[in-house]
Amino acid sequence: MIYLFTFIPEKNLQKIEILSYTWPDVEYKTFKVIRYDYFIWIDSIKNAQNLRPILNAYNKITFKAIDPTDSIYLHFIKGFYVVPYWTDTVKNNLIIDSIKFFHNGNYKAFNYYTPGDTLIIVKFLFTINPNDSFRLEIYYHGITNRAGSSFGGGLDLKQNNIVYTDNEPFGLRRWLPSFDLPYEKPQIVDAKIKTKIGWKTIANGKLIDSIIEGNWITYHYRENYPIAPYLIVFASSNKFTIQTQTWNYNNISMPIYHYLGPNNNSPSLYLPNQLTIFSNKYGIYPFYDEKYAEVQIFEGFFGGAMENQTNTFTIATNYEILSAHELSHHWWGNMVTCATFKDIFINESFATYSEAVYDENNLGYGNYMGQIHGDINRYLNYGDYNKPIYNPGPSLSDVFDGNITYSKGSAVLHALRLLFRAIYNDSALGDNKFFQALKYYGNKRKFSYARVVDFENDIKEFLNSENKDTSIGYFFNQWIFKPGHPQFQFLISKNFNGSTYDLYIKVNQNQPNNWARFKIPKYPIRIKFSDNSQIDTTINIDSLPSQTFYFNFIKEPTTIIPDYPNHYIDQISVALIPENEFIYVKIKDNKLKLSIPRIGNYELKIYNSLGRIVLSKNLQINKNQIEMPLNLPKGIYFIEIKGNLNYKSKIINF
Template identity: 30%
Template structure:
């Protein structure tokens, strides 16, 4: 998910309020009942009949699930209590159920199989939840139906196990009036007209977490492109926009092939090549959402002036980081958002060079990140996004480019289509780099120790003295690049290892030194002050 700067600021200001919003419904524990972890959902087959005028969903969810405990008597799903469950049935019987508050508990004691299939019929008007939930909206007299379900608001519109680790295959049939184009995850299987109704059947060939499931239905106009992946596969690119934005969208979305090329070279082949990649406009105008294979982007962000470049790169990158490799629990969300935020900068570096990378990272710099990356108080804070990007940038400096990008590729290949934890990522980086990264992850991921602050001075024209000056913590270890400017106008770069709060480095220069600039290429989340000056 990409959040606009203003919304990030609001999230920081109203941190306590947002804690209550985002961490309800069992999100801290990762489940809503003790038995939710006792099932593995294998497949959802969802049928939705949408009535925009009445703001009504009539739904049918068929679930194929595996009981992890053979004698399990009940299956508990997360489903908002304002939605009305009409019937739950298996292939042989009507099943008893209880729907209390936000838990739908289904009696499966009479089904003597470990793998079971059952269907839930329901209807109702979804309750507004999270950033948006499920919305029957309108703009310029054009109806637009969409959802934004991260982190745990999919149960506001269909019953599911909303644990991000419980990925499943997914089919959806969306029925609406014939004037609507309905879009979802995966490949389009079929379009069928029945009187004044039209049904779109979409099928995902890859497992998906429920928060990444998409419904976009409006009077869209579409255009398509084709991208040839690094393996030679032809990937359809599909774009769905409102009629007044067609030309603007063609301009704004034109860089997707370059972004795909960059990320495939940096991370590995696009993970959903047998499905598609696409973008659809919706009405959440604070950013975008990386719903799997079909990103949703705010209507007001499509301008034809390429203002949404970073947003589009961010959401595409999520298809590696967040979608293909998902978080085991929401405490690991920086593996989604920090990675996607750094990918914005990586694309600019790939296309324009190192100066663009440095500029992008300066734009993410802050002295005032609050809280740890792992298990953040606020899932969608500036810390998770921008500090997350900076920690990856510093990890790259810590282990070197070859090891860093080798780690990303291995991490992707090992955990693709499953879920990973921070410790999983750390283990991959240690394996590839052959370095112990305990201190790096302790200082930068698991704890909030501020940023690097140093005072420095040049002594006897050959020695630089550096003293860490962060009052809260002054024992960061890091590789420090120095730019040495000589009196004759020539320059030289040297790198030293800082492993103490106060260090002295001999620059071994035979020339007269005019100036020394620490970290000239912005590789560290740091502030260096020359004694007697302010940098």
């Protein structure tokens, strides 16, 4: 058995930048990361440079070859590095002491180099066969530090009384050599954290043991569920006080730990109820045989909370909705992880929507709608309308844009729920099926990752299994992949025809051309009448620049309120047109019925779906309503009327 290192001078290598200004896609690799066994020994006292050294550390990474493998790369930021995505600078000084490579249990020779101080590239001297397992052990020590105060900063240290890690999106590589992309989830992470005695440490998963040697204590934790790299954390402090609660659910009894800082002794007592509510709606808490913990990072944290797996880190522990948000990530983000940070909808839109779901099941539907209205208004008042939810932009502030990926995303999930109500033609049944569909998706992607398009496909698959219409791609396109929202102009015209009132509602979609034309089935409107009565009804808005809807009433309609009650992200203007200015077209029993309210000469053309004229006619209009036989095969046509008034639309002859 031999092993050897060959160092390739860095200046001979092209600098490889994995961090760049686009978010990395899921890439094909010949190997899979199976397991991390890491150890980190931290000096509790800062050194002369005010830094807390890592005295010793290793990560033993077990891989499995999927295809023939002769090299691999890992992320590890050893030195000075200016981080794209955010104004942050890593000033690490981490020294790799040795790397060992084992193949089928035997030491083997290999070469490695560390281009740009951001990667470890390992070249094997032979090709590893598919299904073989192999292991790399990276031993290192040194200093981690950073200048910025944003999130994702890696291993941080404050005031000689707390040390913690914070990773999202790419902070793990700042303190642990790893394959640090969200889709590469090791199945097991075994963590040993060694600190001065008297310090209490918490990490992902279950505590195995804690062992004292002299003045040092080593806490040993193991996470037995797949975990995205950005969720691998620990926190250690000599100031923690620990409170414990128990969550009971069916036959399960699970501990909830509150690690509280010196200035905050009120834990989030809402957690058992929140665990029950989300387990009822989404399926049982995925890590129920381990734990849930809220850990107060009481010094220097970025000012929010982070859903680290089984181990939420938070600036303060007694914010009810913040607790619900981070807990819900354990389904949406941790159990099912965004494949790339372009797919942040998979994480943050779901967690924001879950705040409303918690309110609904805790306090009632009115509180749910209160949250949704808050999300709609936040987006409409403060959002950058030109950012789509999918791939909102190249910087961290784009991906974690509260107005877009959080608020708009949440309102879009509510719109999906409304689509289910329309598809099932029943509110209660639609709601029920919507949550069933979320569960279906959650189970299918459990402990793995998802792109937005995977979510879309799973929703279609669910509807298909229910024998429902699956042609809902437009929904994802208009709300998630494209930016913006509907800017509806409602033009209302009414006409007393001697005995009843004709009401015409023309809906123009006036949003910019790079936004979608929106399709919203069963879009709600309220119509009020002169006798103070009212009805709530719906119209089917299609993806058209303009559409006209016709109603006929005995009573005089006085007011039209679109989107009542306010459910959608839309901006609406309503104008009353004194005279009827709309052409209205209806097809029934192979007859074309036209309502053309202005007299004159008109040109009528009907095109088939290939764009060929199948009917062309000159019309002399001297009364409002005319009717003519159509005599065309069933199908989709386009109708165009030109004259004193103009009209263009898609029609279906059925």
